[in-house]
Amino acid sequence: MFKQVIGWKFVLVSTAVIIIVGTIWYVSSIASKLEEEETKKVATWVAANRELLQASDEANLNLAVEIITNNTSIPVIITNENGHIIDSRNLDTTKLAGNPKYMENQLTTFKNQHPPFIMEIDAKNNLYNYIYYGDSLILKQVRYYPYIQLIVVALFISIVLVALSTSNRATQNLLWVGMAKETAHQLGTPLSSIEAWIEILKDNEGNELVATELRKDVDRLKLITERFSKIGSVPQLEERDVVSQVESMVTYIRKRAPQKVILTMHCQEHEIPAMISPSLFDWVIENLLKNALDAMEGKGTIDLYIENHPTNIVIDITDNGKGIPKANFEKVFKPGFSTKKRGWGLGLSLAKRIIEEYHKGRLTVRWSELNKGTTFRILLRK
Known part of the structure; x- marks a missing residue:
């Protein structure tokens, strides 16, 4: 029984490790590809903004506007050459209204995540815009998914192991109780017979000492029987x-x-x-x-x-x-x-x-x- 439980535990843990490792590797590769795609989209978005500043005909202007407006998922913060925030897109407006430092905190986060794109405004006067961007909500969800799965799998394995352990302990308890009560039951019959023989010995002169010592041993056995009979029940x-x-x-x-x-x-x-x-x-x-x-x-x-x-x-x-x-x-x-x-x-x-x-x-x-x-x-x- 014990070896079977250990075997099941090993199989469960091994299976969980394989699932988690495989999932993390697969999701990490998807996240990397998704991150590359988002970087390309931001680069295109920056190019569209640059084109919008320099557009010479209406066709290029319309294309640039369409590219800019289509970015609805990747958060972007634009600063000037002095680091002052001048514009932003796709940030959480509820947090933006309730927290004055939200924009600055997001800018710090974006700087740690990706290098900025630089957009020239006026080269002669050294005017530049820096475009910082962060991970989209979809990319964040993809990255956090393995950890959520890890928690779920760990919780599942814990529940299964606790259930197996409880079942095994209950089986052991039933075995101990059964053995104890059966021992008490088996001792009861010969003890009754020995007590009868002790009474017979007392009736014959010269056996008093033997009967007294036997009585002590029988009382001791009765105490042991009582102890065994109480196992499994609340005393x-x-x-x-x-x-x-x-x-x-x-x-x-x-x-x-x-x-x-x-x-x-x-x-x-x-x-x-x-x-x-x-x-x-x-x-x-x-x-x-x-x-x-x-x-x-x-x-x-x-x-x-x-x-x-x-x-x-x-x-x-x-x-x-x-x-x-x-x-x-x-x-x-x-x-x-x-x-x-x-x-x-x-x-x-x-x-x-x-x-x-x-x-x-x-x-x-x-x-x-x-x-x-x-x-x-x-x-x-x-």
Whole structure:
């Protein structure tokens, strides 16, 4: 599925690049030809004006007037030899009336676009007119068309990629939910049977210790089943003391950690209330602590800090294990990503989903260095 999505993305982007490059090249060539044609028209227009000044018969005069009046698209500004504007054609009259500097601004633009044509008025007295011209509206539209198309194509590709990504994420979510609920369902039947056997063991003298230990393991399995059954549905949040909730998981993990691992909890307050789903929140803390244990390979320290701030509760879990490369800070939360030989790589992904989607908080890698350690941070809103 992932390879198919990547393949479709590559095909879409490649197709878009080919279309855009081809369009820009084709439109640029058309714009260049159109610009050449407009330059020739302006040259003809200047020649007609020159002829109008020097016409000796009525036929040449009529032809010059016709050529001059036919220019209705190319904007032109005429200045004298001193640079003073003396006439203009085909400018935006609405802007001309509302902005006194519009003509000067257009003249500056025309000077940057094309070199002027020079028309001699009186050579003896050094009287000349300079004809500056700009791009017609059609030429501007042709030049801007590729960029408009680029925006449209980029918008289309973005929508398609977002749709594909959303569809893929929805499929993954359905898969996780289905697997979690099916696991909870499959665990339910043997657990009921084991509970019945525990009651039978209790009735026989000498089995009390075995029955008690089995009860602890069954309760643990029931808690795991409850967690899996809540995946995919919105959990009911309850007001609980975060300190005692975390402390219970620290105690649980400490009993099962290697002797050379020192697990310490730091908190200046005895009680910090927050709205949480107890079983799912415990799952997150347990998962992060187990990841810390795996990173240390049997020895080291784990420090868990809880801080109470005005708007949120901060929980930092720091180990001195092998660390995470900076490039993998976001990848560790993606489904299937794992550096361990066992497991499906879903633990951190589910933990992030529980904190961010169900508790509206945040779970991030706050800090990590190779062979120095890692800090995971949980932010819970008050």
